[in-house]
Amino acid sequence: MTRRERKKAERDKFIEENGIIFLDDVSMSYPEKGNPAVKNVTLKIEKGEFVFIVGDSGSGKSTLIKLLLRELIPTGGDVYVMAQNTRKLRHSQIPKFRRNLGVVFQDFRLLKDRNVYENVAFAQRIIEVPSREMRRNVPSILSMVGLAGKYKANVRKLSGGEQQRVALARALVNKPSILLADEPTGNLDPNNSWDIMDLLAEINEQGTTVIVVTHSPTIVNSMKKRVVAMRMGEIISDEQEGEYVNED
């Protein structure tokens, strides 16, 4: 068996057994920048894991999320998400692929001209969920994030914490296998930050794989989860119940 064949066999075994994300020697360079944003990263994440990806600004965390979302195609190596090589996805296959990924951003990215209900229902409309089912699913997820009473409110009138809960509800309503959260507490005060983190932990307990990109040591160190630390595009440590010291 050659080296390549052995690597392939290992990867297939990992995906087959319990793997949900596999980054195989992944590099990503932007043409306009000199140094690669991500350099020879190999990372395995199993189903149901809660993983923090930490690092200073420019360490490659957000590029990693973009690679997982198939917003970017790696310049080297392969990204496997739910056994699919993102490089091999055709443009028309990307929407269906993304429906298995819930995404939450630091700036919430809500549809500002619509109310809470419409923002969450939008994710269901995209996959053409029948109206009757939608009317059941949306209130249920809104009550899970604690916004059942505010379903008619315009999202612009909500606090930052509430807006992030709407974004979370939208990310979860289609029951994704993986939840990607890019600095979900970056724009929130400590109380709201903890509320969001508690929600993410609860979602994880229900079986969803959660990947949180952050540079908040307080949150990372108190959650006692797996921590993948990055610097200059490379993984410098990967520990269960790891700790993080922000050097920014």
Place this chain on the structure above:
Amino acid sequence: MKIRTFLYTLWQGIRNMFKNGWYTLASIATIGACLFLLGMIYSIVANAQHILYTVEEGVSITVFFNPEVTDEAIDAVGQEILKRPEVRDIVYHSDEEIWATFGPSYFGEDYQEGFPENPLEGEHNYEVFLRDVSLQDQLVSWLETKPEVRFVRYSQITASTFSGVNMMLVYVSAAIITILLAVSIFLISNTVRVGITVRAEEIGIMKYIGATDFFVRAPFMLEGIMIGLIGALVPLYLIRYLYDYVINMLTTRFEMISSILSFLTLEEVFRILLPVSIGIGVGMGFLGSFITVRKYLKV
């Protein structure tokens, strides 16, 4: 696509129009202004061509025959002329008919006195009306090769003047319409681009959630089509009233003009203008949205 999704898309398109009221108005005004100018130019050019055509219809060439040619041979030549693609119609004038027409005008009612025989004997001819005066030379050359034909009378100046004016009208109107269309496309794509840039973030969010290109694009397409349709109907409505008003004014106030020139009816102008304007308006709205949204779909 399910009916429910189509209705949702339609509703989003309508909603977008009202949500971005100023942008919608600007787009309608841009398309409307361009199509109004286009409609006006078309109405003028179509009428000019119609007038020219009406005058051209009266232009004819006359074919005279050699004295020894029999009536049967003249009939046969007549049939041959009628089959020519340049010919719209022919009228045969006998010697008697010609004398009866010209005699009174030159010699009065008693024109036959002093002329025991028809002085125009042998002047029988075919008056040939052309489909297009620019083809006159071609027909004359052919006629002159016929052994039965003694002489062909035609006006070289009239034909070349008509052809020249006709060609000039075609070129000028094509140039004006091309420039107008280019300006319209530029203005409309700019307006659409501004409108969509405002919504680039919204498109990005939809793509991250897993919306297909079609789902993202459809409301913008519908919005573009509706804007294009309204942008086409408004100037058509204005031109309809303006055209009637101007033609009425010309024919009632300047009676001399109406006795010389004949104008197209509104229905005749709209037979072309209506589908073309709606097609351009809808097409521009659709293409403008399609091309501009495409840029933001690569997320």
